[in-house]
Amino acid sequence: MAIQRMDNVGIVVEDMDAAVAFFVELGMELEGRGEVRGRFADQCTGLDGVHCDIAMLRTPDGHSRLELARYRSPEMIDAPRDRPHNVLGTHRVMFAVDDIEDTVARLRPHGAELVGDIARFEDSYLLCYLRGPDGVIVGLAEQLNGVTR
Numbered sequence: 173m174a175i176q177r178m179d180n181v182g183i184v185v186e187d188m189d190a191a192v193a194f195f196v197e198l199g200m201e202l203e204g205r206g207e208v209r210g211r212f213a214d215q216c217t218g219l220d221g222v223h224c225d226i227a228m229l230r231t232p233d234g235h236s237r238l239e240l241a242r243y244r245s246p247e248m249i250d251a252p253r254d255r256p257h258n259v260l261g262t263h264r265v266m267f268a269v270d271d272i273e274d275t276v277a278r279l280r281p282h283g284a285e286l287v288g289d290i291a292r293f294e295d296s297y298l299l300c301y302l303r304g305p306d307g308v309i310v311g312l313a314e315q316l317n318g319v320t321r
Contacts, residue, residue, distance in 0.1 A: 180228070180237035181265055183308050188242040191305035192227050194282040195238060198267065198275065198310075200229040203237070221245045231267075238265070240305075253307025257287065264301055266311035272298045275312055279304070292316075 185191040188205075196202060205227045213222035223244040230237045242248075255262055269275045272290055279302065287301040287309060297313050304310040 178236070180239045182239045182241060183265070183305075184241050184243065184248060185306045185308075186242065186248065187305065188225055188227060188240060190282070191240050192229070194279065194284070194305050195229050195240075197278055197282055199269075200231060200238060203228040203230055208241075219246055251307075253303070255307065257301065257309060262309070264309035264311045266313060269312050269314055272300060272312050272314040276300065276302065284310070 183191070192202060192205075205225065207223070208226055209223040213224075214220055225242045225244065227240045228237055229240070257264070276284065276286065276290070282304075284302045284304055287303060290298055290300040292298055295316055297315055299311065299313050301309050301311050
């Protein structure tokens with residue numbers, strides 16, 4: 173038996189409205205918001221008394237989704253938000269974009285900060301990592317199609 177697809181990536185955030193605004197500015201579309209609580213939530217998370225607000229966003233092509241969660245209970249566990257890229261279990265969410273410089277400029281008012289710089293990988297891609305809501309690392313990739321910049 174094989175997997176059918178990757179359904180979504182989940183990110184726990186402190187400020188739901190700010191996180192939704194960030195990812196909408198990136199180009200994702202808000203599918204909806206809701207609450208999750210009850211026995212099934214406790215069972216699948218391994219936590220007791222789960223009550224969280226969620227927002228589901230999708231990429232414009234409809235193939236990928238991001239689920240944002242803000243826990244009301246149990247209390248969220250704060251962690252350093254400036255973790256480096258090489259922390260075990262922590263990596264990033266990567267998005268393909270048309271114009272990396274424009275995207276970074278549009279996300280800066282939403283709190284985005286470059287982790288390093290915009291870098292060129294051969295004549296194929298421009299790539300960067302930036303910190304988004306609650307310190308999550310967001311990767312951006314602009315395909316160059318052999319065009320020299």
